[in-house]
Amino acid sequence: MSLEENNNQVVDENGVEGSEVEKKVSDDAKWYVVHTYSSYENKVKANLEKIVENRGMQDYIVDVVVPMEEVIEDKGGKRRVTFKKIFPGYVLVKMIMSDESWYVVRNTRGVTGFVGPSAKPVPLSEEEVKSMRLEGVETFVNFNIGDNVRVIDGPLENFVGTVEEVHGDRRKARVLISMFGRETPVELEYGQIQIIL
Numbered sequence: 001m002s003l004e005e006n007n008n009q010v011v012d013e014n015g016v017e018g019s020e021v022e023k024k025v026s027d028d029a030k031w032y033v034v035h036t037y038s039s040y041e042n043k044v045k046a047n048l049e050k051i052v053e054n055r056g057m058q059d060y061i062v063d064v065v066v067p068m069e070e071v072i073e074d075k076g077g078k079r080r081v082t083f084k085k086i087f088p089g090y091v092l093v094k095m096i097m098s099d100e101s102w103y104v105v106r107n108t109r110g111v112t113g114f115v116g117p118s119a120k121p122v123p124l125s126e127e128e129v130k131s132m133r134l135e136g137v138e139t140f141v142n143f144n145i146g147d148n149v150r151v152i153d154g155p156l157e158n159f160v161g162t163v164e165e166v167h168g169d170r171r172k173a174r175v176l177i178s179m180f181g182r183e184t185p186v187e188l189e190y191g192q193i194q195i196i197l
Contacts, residue, residue, distance in 0.1 A: 028096050029060075029062045029063075029094045029095055029096050030094070030095070030096075030097070030123035030124070031092055031093070031094050031123060031124040031128075031129050032092070032093050032094075032095060032097070032105075032114055032115075032116075032121050032122075032123055032124070033087075033090055033091075033092055033093075033114065033115040033116075033124065034090065034091045034092070034093055034105060034111055034113070034114055034115070035089060035090060035111070035112045035113055035114070035115055036089055036090065036091055036110050036111055036112060037089075037110050037112065038088070038089055039088075040110035041066045041085060041088070041089070041090070041091050042066055042153055042154070042189065042191060042192065043109070043110050044064075044091050044108055044109070044110040044111055045064045045065075045066050045091055045189075047108050047109055047110065048061070048064050048091075048093070048104075048105065048108045049064055051104055051108060052064075052104070055104065057100075057101065057104065059096075060095060060096045060098060060100070060101045061093060061094075061095045061096075061101055061104065061105065062094040062095060062096075063093070063094040064091060064092070064093050064094075065091070065092045065093075065094075065171075066085060066091055066092075066189075066191055067085065067086040067087055067092065067132060068083040068084065068085060068086065068190065068191045069083065069084055069086050070082075070083055071083070071084050078197065079197045080194060080195075080196070080197060081194055081195045081197065082152065082194045083152075083190060083191050083194065085191070090115070091111075092124075092132070093105055097121065097123070102114075102121070143163050143166050143173050143190070143193075143195070144163065144166070145163055145164065145165065145166065146162060146163060147162070147163045147195055148160065148161075148162055148195070148196045149161055149162070149163060149173075149175060149193040149194060149195055149196060150193065150194055150196050151175075151177070151188065151192055151193055152192060152193065152194050153191065153192040154188070154192050156177060156179075156186060156188075159177045159178075159179065160177070160178075160196065161175040161176050161177035161178065161186070162175065162176050163175055164176050164185060171189055171190045171191075172187050172188065172189050172190065173187070173188055173190065173193065174186070174187050174188075175187075175188055175193060
């Protein structure tokens with residue numbers, strides 16, 4: 001599919017304009033598995049999302065996911081909800097494979113390579129995508145506004161805050177964290193916080 005710019009409007013070779021082209025492009029995207037250094041999954045996700053935004057590659061690298069599962073732990077008589085990585089050492093990327101998108105993902109700090117033959121990464125099959133619940137399933141994490149949470153990953157690790165907003169579509173929550181004597185809003189991924197019961 002070749003795209004042309006025509007008076008600031010994107011038009012493909014069939015004369016389809018604007019958001020229809022973007023929808024077509026994102027429909028062509030497939031899920032790929034990327035291997036990372038141990039415990040670098042969230043850093044790779046954040047770095048890759050930043051690079052995609054800076055380079056304007058949202059149509060080619062559509063989504064980056066670190067699959068997590070909810071686990072309820074009992075410690076010292078207290079129940080805690082935590083999130084554990086389902087595939088430690090791996091990040092899933094929904095993208096259209098091109099030389100540029102391959103280069104961007106492959107050269108992101110913390111990435112060791114794509115899973116599959118080194119010459120050409122192999123996308124996940126439809127069955128694998130469904131079994132991993134990557135598409136067509138609502139996020140099962142249930143944070144509510146007002147929930148007290150603890151940050152378990154990142155530079156704010158061990159800080160406690162209150163959920164102010166929930167963005168289920170992006171798997172993120174805005175949390176008010178008390179630091180330096182004032183409430184500071186911080187956007188965190190679901191995998192970076194746990195509910196305090």
